[in-house]
Amino acid sequence: MRRIYLDNNASTPVLPEVLAAMQPYFADSFGNASSIHQNGQEARFAVENARESVAILLGCGVSEIVFTSGGTEADNLAIAGTISPGDHVITTAIEHHAVLHACRHVASLGCEVTEIPAGGDGLVDPDDIRRALRSNTRLISAMFANNETGVLQAVAEIGKIAREAGVAFHTDAVQVAGNVPVDISYINCDLLSISGHKMHAPQGVGALYVRKGTRLRAMMHGGAHERSRRAGTENVPGIVGLGKAAELARMGLTRGDDLAMRALRDRLEQGILDGVEDCRVNGAAETRTPNTSNIQFDAIEGESFVISLDLKGIAVSSGAACSSGATEPSHVLLAMGLTPAQARSSIRFSLGKQNTGDDVDRTLATVIETVARLRQMSPNYSTVAVRS
């Protein structure tokens, strides 16, 4: 049977149009975008076209886009590139590890880092960020939408706080770009990260928006690529893919694709809430990205649930994968105050452009059946049976 992929917050399939747009840049127009000859100029032209598409999607200037190898590099560049030892950084406990661990790294190099906790609703209170400001605060890094719960953070308000305090503001918009309209001028951010493969472009490409006038030190040293902000020969096919995906996303958002996505997500979510007892949505009270639903199922071991669904052809996720591939409870859910057991019993469903109503209906039926089966032999129940 055709597999159903509902883990689009982890990665999305490259759309056929994106693949087609990239195709010529592997073997035909393969030149180095820095070369002066026509082969190089073709590549350069493609890169700059893509830059324009990304800038239009985000509502910023073309020169403000720096292409990177992905969201993680964009986050690292935003943090390591703007602060120095002795500076203070404010971030949140629910950030992606790309931000959280980058902050912990600079902390080990002599920066001070404050991690602001989130409430049980999955939302970081901007006032907590305001209260954490110090005289040496140089950067606030707070995500746009959370990858686990989809909860949209009060970035415009945080941006205002940063602006008033004269502090740079970075937001990780990896889960937002292409999913929700983004307007940089409205959120007052100085730095914003996006990732290609979360928006139907390939893995290995991303971008960092850097507001004109923001001082940024390069992390990669070499040529003068990306206006000396990121050395290294451009990943031309990847960048072309990101540009095409940005263009498609913008057209989609104009058509109301986000509303259609939300309707599909709500159909899945409501179907589960109606069909399964003792479950609840993590972060339900807040506005969320239209594709994400994180549901806590009482007395279910998420790991077994994910494997069971996978064996039935449905891909979802629970927590974070550690280096061995085993699952660890989500630090985001723990930061929201869930117990480790509650975090382990939570499953994330995240939709992509390729998902259909049929996907949702089949998933619904399988989830209801699987939860019933797992609960019949929940650990307590089977421990008693095994040891009797």
Next chain:
Amino acid sequence: MSGGVDSSVVAAMLRAQGHSLIGLTLQLWNQRRLAGKEGMPEAVQGRCCSLDDVYDARRVARQVGIPYYVVNQEARFEQEVVRPFVQEYLSGRTPIPCSLCNNHLKFDELLVVARQIGAEKVATGHYARVDYDEARSRWLLRRPADRSKDQTYFLFGLTQPQLSRTLFPLGGLTKTEVRELARQHALVIAEKPDSQEICFVPGGDYKRFMDAYLAEQGEAFPDTSGELVTTGGDVIGEHTGIHNFTVGQRKGLGVATGSPLYVIQISGADHKVVVGAEEDLQSRKLTARRINLISIAQLNEPMRVAIKIRHRHEPALATIEQVAPDEIRAIFDAPQRAITPGQSAVFYDGDVVVGGGWIE
């Protein structure tokens, strides 16, 4: 699937027999967790649960053509195996973590996960045999064809429901045959060396491990220093901690006498370490608690068995008798050397594991 030869061959064999399989690896311990701390080695290659082993297991599953997952049981392993391991040494006993792991993880949590994901049975690469005896209406655990690899000593804690859902496909094979099968199936790990030591204790240096673990936990290393006394009660010296000793140990006592001295007894209560001559190590009696019986439901009358008191011990003839609800006493026909509290006593009737318990 540990990524080793045995479990890999099990996967290949069962797949060749046409079974529908799911490969699972238990992630039990993060080998990098204590690496480099308190003198622990930096390198963790080639150890169970290392990334290399998971990589190998994943490659074998791919090669055999089965779905494969890593299941995180680190928290439970620490609680059920690592902490008791440290505690046992601190109370003057010599623990066997492998048996605890089998009882609490490999044949408990793993069976639960297996059932949850729709599997009827769990097959492992242990060298042992399991079959159902109609006459007794019981599942029996039996010693394997390859006696040199016999792992029944570590499996005595398996209950009837656990045995009923367990397969040991290597029970009838020798290690040489298993390696040959690995080669025949062209498994990528066919020439991988066997693992020997306790999986979470690099180089078998348990003292260093305890140092590193307790430091990581923010717990002070308890002071268990005390007196070295003779069997006659004479104090002949001091020692720095009872965890440094195991019954039968000769080296490292820190006293020089004319005749060789051995550790005879370790007292967790007053931290005394009793030393004596080699013949003082000989004993005909042991008491076992936390009993699990396999081939019989109850020990109603004294029974003749052969008892293994440590992994590398030739079973010795004895009579066992139930003396309290969860206590069995064994009297050996001939004295045994260094009966060690913390180890297990496993009772055999020929090939069949009658049951076992933990030596007090």
